[in-house]
Amino acid sequence: MSDDPLDQAFLALADPVRRAIIARLSTGSATVNELAEPFAITKQAVSRHIAVLEAAGLVTRSRDAQRRPVHLDPAALERLTAWIDRYRLQGEAAYRRLDVVLAASITEEKES
Known part of the structure; x- marks a missing residue:
């Protein structure tokens, strides 16, 4: 281990x-x-x-x-949650950036 x-x-x-x-x-x-x-x-x-x-x-x-x-030991679980949240937040930020790109693409497509 x-x-x-x-x-x-x-x-x-x-x-x-x-x-x-x-x-x-x-x-x-x-x-x-x-x-x-x-x-x-x-x-x-x-x-x-x-x-x-x-x-x-x-x-x-x-x-x-x-x-x-x-x-x-709640503090131990909090450390695990903090580790998971760091990567969850990074993933959510990536999806928000993707949403912006897709929205711009859809707007551009509609204007064409």
Whole structure:
């Protein structure tokens, strides 16, 4: 696995179970048992998925007495969103320039 945090995050999110865990954690912290409920996989497998998400910096764990809740790191998701938005905005700017060219072409065609 790459050492680049962005690569690690996207690799972690490539798995549908891990994306579902992130979606669940977006509603609040949860234990491994709570996160494992909707899946037909073992709690150990869910723990491994959580470890991948934790290594990618997307989630953290804390200790609350005997509970070890898993928490989503919103700042990590914001970094991913910022990276995506940079390229989305560049793409939108290119389409706006294309719209101007097409509009000018249509106007020119109508005048001919």
